[in-house]
Amino acid sequence: MALVEKPELKVIGQLANPDKLGAKIVTGNADFASDRLAGRKLYGAIKCSTIMKGVITNINADAALAEPGVRAVVTYEDVPNWTEGIFKWGQEVAGVIADDPYIAERACDLIEVEYEERPGVFDTDEAMQAGAPLSGIRPDTNYYTATDLTRGDPDGAIASAPVQLETIQGYSTTYQHATLEPHQSVAWWVGEDLYVWIPSQHIHGAKNAVVNAFGMPANKVHLFTHFTGCGHGDKTGENTAIVSAAMSRKVNGAPVNLIKTRQKSMLTHSWQFAVKSTIKWGATQDGKILGVDAKFWGDGGSSGFAPIANVHFGLRTTYNIPDARFQVTTISTNSPARGYWRCVNDPPGACNYDTALYKLAAHLDMDPYQLIMKNLAENDAPDLDAPNRVWGGIAVKEMFEWLHQETGYAGKWHKPGENNVMDDGRLHGIAIVGHRDSHGSVNGASRAGLVTMCPDGTCLVNVGGARGPSGGPMICVHIVAETLGMKYEDVGLGEWGNTDVSLDAGIQAGSGFTGGAGSGFMNAALDLRNKLFSYAIGKAGLREIEGITVDDVAAENSEVYYKADPTKRITFRQVMSGTPPLAGSGFGWASHLKNRTVGDLELGEVCNSNGNSCAAAEVAVDPDTGEVEVLGHWNAVDTGRTIFKQGTIKEMRSGSELQIWEALYAGSIWDKASGACLSSQYTEAMMPTAMDFKGENLHQQDFESYDAAGPYGAHGIGEPCVTNYSCIICAIFNAIGAWVEPDKGPCTPDKVLKALGKA
Amino acid sequence: MKNAGIVVGGTAVGSSFILAACKGDAEEVTKTVTVTTATAKFKCPYDGQEFDTYAELQAHVEAAHKEGDPITFTKFVSPYDGAEFDSLEALKAHLDANFMTAGIPGVVSFVVNGNPVTLKVEDYWTLDFVLRDRLALYGTKVGCGVGQCGACTVLVDGVPTFACLTLGIECGGKNIETIEGLSNGTNLSPLQQKMLDNEAFQCGFCTPGFIMAAKALLAENPNPTVDEVREAVAGHICTCHNFKATIATIAGGV
Numbered sequence A: 001m002a003l004v005e006k007p008e009l010k011v012i013g014q015l016a017n018p019d020k021l022g023a024k025i026v027t028g029n030a031d032f033a034s035d036r037l038a039g040r041k042l043y044g045a046i047k048c049s050t051i052m053k054g055v056i057t058n059i060n061a062d063a064a065l066a067e068p069g070v071r072a073v074v075t076y077e078d079v080p081n082w083t084e085g086i087f088k089w090g091q092e093v094a095g096v097i098a099d100d101p102y103i104a105e106r107a108c109d110l111i112e113v114e115y116e117e118r119p120g121v122f123d124t125d126e127a128m129q130a131g132a133p134l135s136g137i138r139p140d141t142n143y144y145t146a147t148d149l150t151r152g153d154p155d156g157a158i159a160s161a162p163v164q165l166e167t168i169q170g171y172s173t174t175y176q177h178a179t180l181e182p183h184q185s186v187a188w189w190v191g192e193d194l195y196v197w198i199p200s201q202h203i204h205g206a207k208n209a210v211v212n213a214f215g216m217p218a219n220k221v222h223l224f225t226h227f228t229g230c231g232h233g234d235k236t237g238e239n240t241a242i243v244s245a246a247m248s249r250k251v252n253g254a255p256v257n258l259i260k261t262r263q264k265s266m267l268t269h270s271w272q273f274a275v276k277s278t279i280k281w282g283a284t285q286d287g288k289i290l291g292v293d294a295k296f297w298g299d300g301g302s303s304g305f306a307p308i309a310n311v312h313f314g315l316r317t318t319y320n321i322p323d324a325r326f327q328v329t330t331i332s333t334n335s336p337a338r339g340y341w342r343c344v345n346d347p348p349g350a351c352n353y354d355t356a357l358y359k360l361a362a363h364l365d366m367d368p369y370q371l372i373m374k375n376l377a378e379n380d381a382p383d384l385d386a387p388n389r390v391w392g393g394i395a396v397k398e399m400f401e402w403l404h405q406e407t408g409y410a411g412k413w414h415k416p417g418e419n420n421v422m423d424d425g426r427l428h429g430i431a432i433v434g435h436r437d438s439h440g441s442v443n444g445a446s447r448a449g450l451v452t453m454c455p456d457g458t459c460l461v462n463v464g465g466a467r468g469p470s471g472g473p474m475i476c477v478h479i480v481a482e483t484l485g486m487k488y489e490d491v492g493l494g495e496w497g498n499t500d501v502s503l504d505a506g507i508q509a510g511s512g513f514t515g516g517a518g519s520g521f522m523n524a525a526l527d528l529r530n531k532l533f534s535y536a537i538g539k540a541g542l543r544e545i546e547g548i549t550v551d552d553v554a555a556e557n558s559e560v561y562y563k564a565d566p567t568k569r570i571t572f573r574q575v576m577s578g579t580p581p582l583a584g585s586g587f588g589w590a591s592h593l594k595n596r597t598v599g600d601l602e603l604g605e606v607c608n609s610n611g612n613s614c615a616a617a618e619v620a621v622d623p624d625t626g627e628v629e630v631l632g633h634w635n636a637v638d639t640g641r642t643i644f645k646q647g648t649i650k651e652m653r654s655g656s657e658l659q660i661w662e663a664l665y666a667g668s669i670w671d672k673a674s675g676a677c678l679s680s681q682y683t684e685a686m687m688p689t690a691m692d693f694k695g696e697n698l699h700q701q702d703f704e705s706y707d708a709a710g711p712y713g714a715h716g717i718g719e720p721c722v723t724n725y726s727c728i729i730c731a732i733f734n735a736i737g738a739w740v741e742p743d744k745g746p747c748t749p750d751k752v753l754k755a756l757g758k759a
Numbered sequence B: 001m002k003n004a005g006i007v008v009g010g011t012a013v014g015s016s017f018i019l020a021a022c023k024g025d026a027e028e029v030t031k032t033v034t035v036t037t038a039t040a041k042f043k044c045p046y047d048g049q050e051f052d053t054y055a056e057l058q059a060h061v062e063a064a065h066k067e068g069d070p071i072t073f074t075k076f077v078s079p080y081d082g083a084e085f086d087s088l089e090a091l092k093a094h095l096d097a098n099f100m101t102a103g104i105p106g107v108v109s110f111v112v113n114g115n116p117v118t119l120k121v122e123d124y125w126t127l128d129f130v131l132r133d134r135l136a137l138y139g140t141k142v143g144c145g146v147g148q149c150g151a152c153t154v155l156v157d158g159v160p161t162f163a164c165l166t167l168g169i170e171c172g173g174k175n176i177e178t179i180e181g182l183s184n185g186t187n188l189s190p191l192q193q194k195m196l197d198n199e200a201f202q203c204g205f206c207t208p209g210f211i212m213a214a215k216a217l218l219a220e221n222p223n224p225t226v227d228e229v230r231e232a233v234a235g236h237i238c239t240c241h242n243f244k245a246t247i248a249t250i251a252g253g254v
């Protein structure tokens, strides 16, 4: 769905362009990290702590080392990123290298670890109380203010508003990544050189971390990644690379395949954080919001760097509220580390402010859609907190309107809990939510691309990154093909994911990758194009034209032509015949008006560049069992210009299913006394299967606004699709007239019954 | 690693042959073996007669020749790796140490993707490990190792089976099919082609398991409904959440 006029493109956005790595996937030839060195490698396993806070006082590995097939044991003395201090249940404390993975796992159980237990804290509310035990994650405190932003006079605006309301939202859902490919890696040493394969969303970042961890020269560290299972923020780290490298060093450099079991993968890697909030609203009786004072608290668990600070982003940016305060507090506990999870801030943030908006609408006796539309910021209006900064391209209003139309909302919405009984006795509910998403800024200044032209006139794109769920490297292939004027089939993926021969393409994180690596590859292709055109002018006999420069020629369908006389043309193959190999390299750019102006601002001005999303859900709630059925789900994503159409479609589809998972299934069970996670397997973590989704009821639509900053106007690949699980929670409210509190878990039938006063 | 050699079609090879045979690819090589026939023969060095098994060679030599007879052709040659020996006993010791022969405890023979395989396995090795680490058939993925995700699904005598819950030693005499067996790496099966055409994958880690389950379903029910597909793959998890595309692709057959 195109929104504004923009230059027509030949390759970008074409539905017919496939993922060039798809054949490897369907034939079983996609090589994930462990898929190598069969029969020639040892296996590594890790042992996890059984306390949540304390210090290791002794490790006795005698019994493990005596096991036949065990080659060595590693502890924090061998692994640079391990410590003797314990900060969460499940932390890595030791590892075994053995002839096969079964021996390695069994031997891990034989390692005796003695701890001195120290008081820890698991519960976030407890952690904030005076005198609470310190988690030890940050010095001297369990919490800190991550954001404190005031716009205008929120207290005055709320106090003088005709309607005042304080809404309190409990913790949103927390969930594991549970990526199907477990954390694993293969490492080996040849002399002083280290080689490691890992699944990685940022292979160059991982390499740098390995270099620092071992204090090695960078040219001795060689990291590789190809196919990476899921990712979604779970595979941005370097942990397994460092551990497997240390394991390999312990066995004289022999290849070691570290494989974390499903349980240990879930325990040792980061989770989505949960957020709660108290929001004070000041509004007119007819729904104009005059002031807001929003306080959020986020559970960072045992991560000192949980990226919680921006959870208020959607509330701050989506609505035109003149006076506002946003405060975010991050809390540390001895529970699992919280880190990057798809769209990072936005799902937990939206779960809070969307439900708060619905509460305000109910208080005003208003249709929440009308409340939202009444307060929506104009697409091109400047950022209220940085008035000289505009938005590069926003389609939020159009997405809301599309959802309203597609769902038949006007004929279906009813007041919460009223006129809601369906023919089968279940209760009907519907809701639409959406926001500007913090995900997807163009920040490619440190990202780079490398492109080479082959002797036959085809081109190879060397992406310094992995292939994740949406086929990210194909974004770069599209951009290069378009920029060079080549057929899609003439541009291939060259060396990829190899830190020795690629440049840092940044994190493969949906939208951020498009703006970062995409802009780097656009510049690399421009660099190559100039060289190619220069040769083309000579080879096509155009040199004799007085004053001709590369600006006088252009390319299409892998042919260079003279703009003034398009009959004068030469194929790329002819240009490259006998021509020395050509390569182009380039860095990306930061977020500024590049493709078009906005308002009065000129090209070059700094701007915001974001992907955005809206979603709607229609549900049926069984009042006797509390079961919720999603009758329909609509997912609208503002991708800016859609670059790799197939990848975007995949992102949006998965977004629908993920929202249902987040709202109705995702959850965990804890023993809060010990900090033990009791749901570190798929069945206990309630992972959904095909039986839980009706594909025909899930609808997706991309909206192509035209980002002033992104390459060819792109925001990203559609990553924000995942953020709006609040639409299901709000639809349940519309059905039953009462709120189901996620309380760090899903809206399970028992919680629905409780909300109905039946449990 | 010990005993990395394996026996395929009567020919002991490293994973290069397996890859060539099963994947149309040859990236990982444990040892290089010249394979001239699909089923290598045991050759009698006295008269040149060829036999399929060591036992047949031994019976022939003991019946027809005696120690000291002139050796006409070469020494006793291991057909698996070309190693040469002066005596039948030395050849036998070499075969036992390196390749094992069927009938020895811990040795199992089955057919993978049409290739007969005989190899030594530990009794606790699960089939996924045997396929991946012994046969370099990496297309079979392991997502959970405990029967909860379906990523490791292969067909055992046509039945979708979680390789992570199946011991390799249990597979004697079975016919095993993995994702690599569906094509020669170039010509895709109709199901694979449809998956490719529909871009019915995201990261692809779960895809082989789904395809193998779908193959079994389509063998019994060539034109399944969406609900029949959902039931057939109910034991599979896709943490990219690509169920809609996968199910729609399998439904209606190929």
Ligand code: FES
Pocket: B141, B142, B143, B144, B145, B146, B147, B148, B149, B150, B151, B152, B153, B162, B163, B164, B165
């Ligand atoms: S790996 Fe076998 S079912 Fe998950």
Ligand code: FES
Pocket: A180, A229, A230, A469, B201, B202, B203, B204, B205, B206, B207, B237, B238, B239, B240, B241, B242
């Ligand atoms: S496509 Fe990634 S797990 Fe299914």
